[in-house]
Amino acid sequence: MIPATALFWIAIAMLALGGVLAALFFSLQEMSRSGLEELAAARGKASARRHVEKILDDVSGHATAVALPRIVCNMITAVASVIWVASVDGHGTPQVWDVVIGVAGASILIWVFGLVVPHSVATYAAEGTAYRWSWLIRACYIGQMPLRSVVRFFDEIVRRLAGKGPATQGEEIQAELMSVVEEAQHEGQFDKTERDMIEAVVSLRGTTVEQIMTPRTEVEALQLTNNLGEVTKFIKSSRHSRIPVYDGSMDQVVGMFYIKDLMRWLAGDGTRGAGKPFELKSILRPALFVPETKTIRELLAELVDKKVHIAMVADEYGGTSGLVTLEDIVEEVFGEIQDEYEIKEDDAPEIAVNQAARSAEIEARAYIDQANDELRSIGVTLPEGEDYDTVGGLIVTTLGRIPAVGETVTIGDAVIHIVEAEPTRVGRVRLESRAAEPEVTVTEPRPEEAVGEGRAE
Incomplete structure (x- = not known):
């Protein structure tokens, strides 16, 4: 049987190691890539620079690699705490109260030293922490190489279920930059207009x-x-x-x-x-x-x-x-620039909803999401798709051709009549809702209320 003193120090050691790994995990999530690169270049240690370069090649992978041993350390801390409490009480086998006291005490310690303190360290010294312990981050990553295929497998499944494409390094950097800008906006360093301009400049790389x-x-x-x-x-x-x-x-x-x-x-x-x-x-x-x-x-x-x-x-x-x-x-x-030669007009496509008639007049160039915002009031939601963006695109995709004026197409709860069309595109449509009208409940006054009203008169 392991002595109580040894169990105590095992729990403390695992708690400390778990806290370090937690600080590294949060630091990899909070750090600035450029800040870590500058720190590595300034310190001048060749081995640390190599570690940093490898980490920056796969930041999320290294964060995942640090997370597993962190969980193991926390589990060992909890188990060692329970056995230590049982040993102190003179029980060879942990009793119910030994488990309750050991788990409760370990949970509080793990919460403080495995979450609160590491998160604070990452908030104020993310780059320095990641740089100083880069060798440990790399060791965790290399030690779990056999498990990387399992991690990638489940990551791919979740990514596909979420409908997301694989993130490139450029997208990760762009997301990081925008998070910094948003944080600066919350702190009052940027207003919304300046933030929108920065976001637009950053997105130029991906906009076609x-x-x-x-x-x-x-x-x-x-x-x-x-x-x-x-x-x-x-x-x-x-x-x-x-x-x-x-x-x-x-x-x-x-x-x-x-x-x-x-x-x-x-x-x-x-x-x-x-x-x-x-x-x-x-x-x-x-x-x-x-x-x-x-x-x-x-x-x-x-x-x-x-x-x-x-x-x-x-x-x-x-x-x-x-x-x-x-x-x-x-x-x-x-944003939109109106010069002296342009006609000042509302370029937004017209979507006129008649709730009484449960119908709508729509310009076919209106985007599906714009139309749906207005059509919800008459119980219609047009389907969105990857092959089209507009109401006209939906109609052409559904029919497989450009319809003529007077034609009708039914899509879900919507009956769409072609009002204007050219040989190359649909111009305007009239949409009628087939969705069931919401029930209107009329509550009759109770007899005593009616009598009361009659007396008041």
Whole structure:
């Protein structure tokens, strides 16, 4: 039988080791990657720097590796405490009260020295703790290498059940940066506007051209022509100074028309001065084409390099998908910018709900989540999907084609009538709810209440 003194010191040792491992676990969750890198570079120990590099390659994996021995230490602390209490009481086998007293005492000690104190250490000295004990973190990680496949297996199952994609190192750094910004906002160092701007800048890495472009159906473009009257008429109706020019189809963009280039031509610069007739193609500038999948950050670098403010967006088949401008990128960071040439109008798609008729008039470009927010009042929830974002996309995906005006499609509790449509898209729809109306209960007054009211009169 182990002496009581030995049991006491085993419990204390396991409690201390569990506290250190808890501090390391919380430190790996709270620390700043850049702070740990700077600390390792400043201290100058080659072995510690190597440990830090390995830890930063898989922070979550090292945190998991530290968690298992921490749990084991806490369990040994509790068991040793129970046996020690029994030994002090002179019992060879722990009795019920020995277990109660031992577990209660161990729980309090583990809560204080295995949770409260380690969490405080991690809050105020996360990087220093992780650096100083980096050798122990690595030892736990290496010692559990045979178990890594089991950990990855269950991690993958949980990730798929949650519908999440595998996180990259860049995403982890981005999440860490945003957590720091949010904490600074709570402390009053940033206001909401500044926080939103920082978040927008950080997200530029993952935001694609497709997400901010003007779709093809809303692009104002000019058909190639040498009729100066048609060109000037188009300019009067347009709200833009840079206009794509196509030949026959929007898939055949031949260049970019800058109004200032026409002004130079009209002023006698170039071909007009030589007495040549107007030819639109002669004053066009080359069009820049970018893929839908290009990130905004890459697009910004290319626009700056090419010294242009506008680019055509090409889809995977080589057709024109839309148009993107430098202003679109700026608005992604600073929000909507209204210049003096833009018409001040509400660009939000119209969703007009008539609760009495249990129907709604909806612009098909309205996003599904926007529509559902309004349609809940008439008992309708449109299904969301990965293949579409808008009400029009839902209809086209359901039918497998673009419907004509007058057609009707039933989706769940909604009967959708096509009110406006073009050969290439759905414009406006009328939705009628088939959901059961909520029951209205009318409570009749009790006889004595009715009598009382009659007397009052």
